[in-house]
Amino acid sequence: MSTTNIFTPFTEEELMPKEEKLEVIKKGKQFSIGIPKETSLNERRTCITPDAVQVLVESGHELIIEAGAGEGSFFTDLQYSESGARITNDPKEAFSQDLILKINPPTEDEIDYMRPNTYLVSALQINLRDKAYFLKLAEKKVNAIAFEFIVDEYRQLALVRLVGEIAGTVSVLYASELLALSNGLMLGGITGVRPAEVVIIGAGIVGEFATKAAIGLGASVRVFDNSLSKLRRLHTLVDSRVPTSIIDPKELKKALRRADVVIGALPRLNMTPIVTEDMVMKMKKGSVIIDITIDNGKVIETSELTTMEDPYIIKHGVIHCGLPNLTSRMPRTTTKAISNFFLSYILNYDEEGGFENMLVRKNEMKQSLYMYKGRHTKKIICDRFGLTYHDINLLIF
Numbered sequence: 001m002s003t004t005n006i007f008t009p010f011t012e013e014e015l016m017p018k019e020e021k022l023e024v025i026k027k028g029k030q031f032s033i034g035i036p037k038e039t040s041l042n043e044r045r046t047c048i049t050p051d052a053v054q055v056l057v058e059s060g061h062e063l064i065i066e067a068g069a070g071e072g073s074f075f076t077d078l079q080y081s082e083s084g085a086r087i088t089n090d091p092k093e094a095f096s097q098d099l100i101l102k103i104n105p106p107t108e109d110e111i112d113y114m115r116p117n118t119y120l121v122s123a124l125q126i127n128l129r130d131k132a133y134f135l136k137l138a139e140k141k142v143n144a145i146a147f148e149f150i151v152d153e154y155r156q157l158a159l160v161r162l163v164g165e166i167a168g169t170v171s172v173l174y175a176s177e178l179l180a181l182s183n184g185l186m187l188g189g190i191t192g193v194r195p196a197e198v199v200i201i202g203a204g205i206v207g208e209f210a211t212k213a214a215i216g217l218g219a220s221v222r223v224f225d226n227s228l229s230k231l232r233r234l235h236t237l238v239d240s241r242v243p244t245s246i247i248d249p250k251e252l253k254k255a256l257r258r259a260d261v262v263i264g265a266l267p268r269l270n271m272t273p274i275v276t277e278d279m280v281m282k283m284k285k286g287s288v289i290i291d292i293t294i295d296n297g298k299v300i301e302t303s304e305l306t307t308m309e310d311p312y313i314i315k316h317g318v319i320h321c322g323l324p325n326l327t328s329r330m331p332r333t334t335t336k337a338i339s340n341f342f343l344s345y346i347l348n349y350d351e352e353g354g355f356e357n358m359l360v361r362k363n364e365m366k367q368s369l370y371m372y373k374g375r376h377t378k379k380i381i382c383d384r385f386g387l388t389y390h391d392i393n394l395l396i397f
């Protein structure tokens with residue numbers, strides 16, 4: 001039977017079966033990554049190892065590393081060059097790339113080197129910043145991500161945890177050195193000699209690893225925190241071998257009088273110290289205080305920021321260490337850990353479609369930003385420094 005007289009609105013070509021079209025995620029372009037040399041706070045860490053550079057270069061990215069950037073972590077310019085990075089002697093070139101990876105925040109002079117719309121990833125160290133710093137950064141209209149705000153798909157502060165694990169362990173190892181220096185005591189006791197008394201204030205990640213390190217060295221440990229859930233978690237992790245307590249001033253005073261070492265591991269964004277000067281005055285002479293989270297607020301009132309050249313001061317006969325970059329005492333280990341994180345971080349965003357696409361699609365990416373194209377997007381910073389707050393969800397559609 002002939003079909004030539006049957007009316008149809010379609011042509012014969014339009015009726016032919018065609019290949020199914022599937023949505024393809026548009027991948028972001030490969031970008032240039034600048035690694036400047038750290039210039040502040042005697043920093044010895046860096047963000048990327050030569051091995052990570054090789055992987056990123058093979059993925060199509062260009063890495064520009066300032067000469068000497070890896071020296072503090074015992075990585076040479078030759079190692080980076082052989083891995084595919086381009087070495088530059090000009091810091092301006094390292095700061096003029098699409099993505100800048102740093103440990104410490106850029107100085108005000110370094111901010112001048114940056115281009116608009118650059119992505120900056122670094123620590124923020126909010127206790128060391130002022131309003132003028134954020135205003136100058138905003139003038140450059142950059143997109144700024146802070147280590148302290150980077151979250152993963154499980155809403156965990158991934159990089160804070162990573163560095164916190166190292167900081168907690170290093171704090172106890174360094175306290176052991178200082179205790180031997182001040183009065184010849186070994187942190188862990190031996191047969192017939194009591195172990196040193198360690199008080200840890202804070203049961204978070206830093207406190208957890210400080211506790212594990214102190215127990216491992218044989219010290220007698222007590223942990224204080226205002227969070228029962230954190231204390232309960234710590235009890236589970238260390239098999240209930242460590243006495244814990246809510247931060248009750250009477251109990252804390254009693255513990256501090258007996259303490260040989262005090263570890264401050266509780267960020268204090270409200271700037272109110274937990275251990276007062278009066279409490280410190282009643283501690284034993286030659287005891288040691290390490291205020292790990294001093295760059296996010298003092299735990300001990302008498303603490304002061306210290307440097308690698310002068311890592312401690314003595315007040316009321318007590319050694320105080322206030323290094324904001326304590327993990328720089330183990331720079332190679334810390335660099336490897338941070339590099340592993342950033343390698344997966346960059347490759348993940350590259351695979352998923354680049355930073356701009358991820359800002360639209362991933363809430364955790366939005367939460368990591370404290371500045372988007374020069375606009376302040378973190379309420380905690382805006383409230384503290386009197387800056388105009390912009391909801392990131394209203395800036396990105």
